Amino acid sequence: MNNGMEQAAGSTHLNDDALMAQMVDGDLTVLGELYLRHSAMVHGALGRFAPLMPDAEIQEMSQEVFMLLCKKARHYRQQGKFRAFLYGIAVKKARTWQRNHLLRHRLLGTISKDPNPPWQGPTENCPSERTAQREVVRQVLQRLPKQQRAVLILYSVEGFNSEEIGEILNISPQGVRTRLFRARQTLMENIHSDDWLQSLQRET
């Protein structure tokens, strides 16, 4: 194993595409390097697309995502879109987990109001009025259609472009732009209070 990690340490100068090529050739030690580089992004994807997933499970699931990456490495076409490729795997995993989780609890009749609502975000060092305003944004965000919300997250938070988002969500780039425009419009129209804007300006 140590030898493997040494080899992985030697591959730090390689880009993601080169590491994937090595993995296809049977060198699995590069998986460690890929994990070090992209585990945070995978954690984010799992946490944002499966908000009900506990932290411990996110860590376990991220391992599963990388194992799946190892299996699907042959399908990667080396077009410089490794992040999108990996994120797509993570999103699918997260959605599957979320669906199964909801189905399981629906069948068992154990669905209750979650004590920790998703996307709470850190509230420390935040003025109370800002917390209230942020709650408005959170509620609007949660009311957004699923596809629009996914596009908004991938564009505004993760920083993917429309082509990458299209690959992750398996839709066309034009479809990504349309959904993004509608998501923004919904947010802008719902959050129109001058007080909210003034408080934001004061904060900035």
Next chain:
Amino acid sequence: MTNKCKQLQNSIDWRYPRELPEPLLTHVASCSACQRYLQKWPLIERDVQEILRLPELEDDCAKQRSANKLVQRATSMQDHHRTHPRLQPALALLSIVLFSIGAGIFWRHTSSTNRNTPPSQSLSIRYLNGQSIVSTATLRVGESLASPPNAPKLLSVSGDKVGMSAKSALRLNRATEKERVFELQKGAVACHVAHRKRGVHFRIQIDDILVTVVGTRFSVHKQKDGASVAVNDGTVRVGLQGMRWSVHRGQRLTVKGSGRIRWDDVSAQEALQMKRLLGEIMETKIDDAPSTGDVVAMPVAFDEDDTGDADTESQAESGGIKAIAPKGASRAPNPAMNQWRSWILSGNLTQAENALTDYLRHAPKDRLAWTLLADCYRKAHKWNEAVSAYQKVIRLAPVVERRRAQYRAAAILQDNLGDHPGAVLLLEKYLSSAKKSDMLGAEARLRLARSYMHVGKRQRGKDMLNTVINNYTGTPAAAQAHRMLAKLK
């Protein structure tokens, strides 16, 4: 706040705020409503980012540990797949298909076997006297029928007629829809079996020998160590220890338990005997049927000192035609003869010669074969061989065939070999048994006269020519005789 100017709002698209078109920027610079709107979105986006921001789950050490664990997992998985390779989907599909086919065949076979083999069955049989029914009885599987020591027995079994010779015993071994098997325990039987559908069999078993019939008239005779099967009509398959022979109309096969076989022809007498047993000829008393040993089929006994051995007994394959080796002069024409004759007529002389030579090695007394061989040699211009073959025919054949052979041999001796003394001998013999109506008589006399001249018997020659002129007046032979006499003068 109500944004009265909708220009920015309507123009804003997915590129905002990363890229904004130049005309829109110019407008925004002079429009306060649009400026407020433009300020609003970055703030909202920041809030969205804040809301969706997740805490770091792992520090660097934890990340390293997880990475190591991940590599270990992947390696062990790879090793596992190396040692336990996964079945490829196509292979798995193929296996499923093959298994399904196999299971289907197995099910069909077992179900049909179960369906067609009830544990025990019986047959309704009728005892006949000619065409009339004398009595009926039920024969169960395992039960036997025996004929009296001095009289044959005729039965009808569901449309099939079975004639048992005197002192015979027949046991029903199996009776299903698809198969009816009798075992001939002793004696002989003649059967007239109705034509059956494919897969429906009538069988007679003699020890290990199994006679399978499709639809035919045949007889089976049990011998000391084997059986003899003679076929009057149709085809019968005889099987023994994996070997199988087809016996056709007019043929008889004698099979020994050791696997030795002998082919023979069914004589007219045997055929008549078979018909008698089956009640098809009633004018002859059935009581006269010979006792066991040479009953119905009159089987040919194997001679231990037979020089032919296995070759003599087995069928000789000659040019793809099955030759049946008879013992002694053949009583019925060999079915292959027609083929050989057609070869000779069509000029296939080498093939015919080989086949006949091969056949005559096993059946040296077959006069028809010798005749064909002699004709074959004659056509091939093998004069000496032809004369030898005709000599064989002269020794073996009855009058008519013998005379033809004498004439042919004499003609060859005279025309092709220049052997006039030999020709004189043969022609004299030929003419000694000639009738007045013999159309070749004139030609033979002309030939004889010519040979007499050659051997120096001129007066005899002249006398013979005068005989032709007087006896065959007005024929071409007489005219030729006139010409020959004129030459002599």
